[in-house]
Amino acid sequence: MHDKESDRIWNSYKQSMIIESVSFSVEDSSDREPRTILDVSFAVLNDFLYDFLKGNNISPKIVYAHDMLTSDGGDFDKTDGVINFYVSDIPQELKQKAISGVKYHIGNYAKLIGEPIEEKSKIYDSLVIRFKISIEHKNDVSAPEINWSNMNTNLILKDVLNYSQDTINDYESLDVRDLLIKIESVEDNDYILQKSERPYSQEGNHHITGLSKEEIQHRLSELKKMCEWAIENGYSKINLS
Numbered sequence: 001m002h003d004k005e006s007d008r009i010w011n012s013y014k015q016s017m018i019i020e021s022v023s024f025s026v027e028d029s030s031d032r033e034p035r036t037i038l039d040v041s042f043a044v045l046n047d048f049l050y051d052f053l054k055g056n057n058i059s060p061k062i063v064y065a066h067d068m069l070t071s072d073g074g075d076f077d078k079t080d081g082v083i084n085f086y087v088s089d090i091p092q093e094l095k096q097k098a099i100s101g102v103k104y105h106i107g108n109y110a111k112l113i114g115e116p117i118e119e120k121s122k123i124y125d126s127l128v129i130r131f132k133i134s135i136e137h138k139n140d141v142s143a144p145e146i147n148w149s150n151m152n153t154n155l156i157l158k159d160v161l162n163y164s165q166d167t168i169n170d171y172e173s174l175d176v177r178d179l180l181i182k183i184e185s186v187e188d189n190d191y192i193l194q195k196s197e198r199p200y201s202q203e204g205n206h207h208i209t210g211l212s213k214e215e216i217q218h219r220l221s222e223l224k225k226m227c228e229w230a231i232e233n234g235y236s237k238i239n240l241s
Helices: 004-019 037-055 092-106 150-160 165-170 176-186 190-196 213-232
Strands: 021-026 069-071 080-086 117-120 127-134 145-149 173-175 201-203 206-208 237-240
Touching: 021 213, 037 069, 037 080, 037 092, 080 092, 092 127, 145 150, 145 213, 150 190, 150 213, 173 176, 176 213, 176 237, 190 213, 213 237
Parallel strands: none
Antiparallel strands: 021 145, 021 237, 069 080, 080 127, 117 127, 173 237, 201 206
């Protein structure tokens, strides 16, 4: 027979499994994709230009390094506009390589409109290369999020989708394509769904909730939509926290 302290600990654990929750979210979905002209210029600075300057021992004197590549005027918060690349601090023999590198990396984040235009800057005593761009988002809908109880998370991931207990205990991240394959392999499998059902029950004043076959299917559908959104928008992980 369990003593009172053992019962208290067990009941506390059962309640935590019901009340405490696990959140599912798309990996870094809040900041992964540049949203504005200024975002793209910062991304290209970090991806390419800073390393290019350092690797070629270029110390800008006319324009600060972080101002060498920036949005034009009031375009900073827009999705269509101009990025200016001030190139007078770059040696002539490296100038075309720098312009080509910036152009290539801008293309990772936005669509280039026409060819870059070279002009004399009115602000700096420098030549400026102007890249006209348009940022095209695959999906402007916010990334989906899911919140389940610990008990339901364990049931879906372990009993239905056959993840190991270690994976569930770690609560870090799941590969989105692997997760989608697992969902599609069981979503219409009546045997697995019925076998994974958990009945509702009551212990004293505590209601121990379970999941019916239909509720399991609903949660699988939620998770599947999240996976499809993540893949469509270029993400590889579903985070658990």
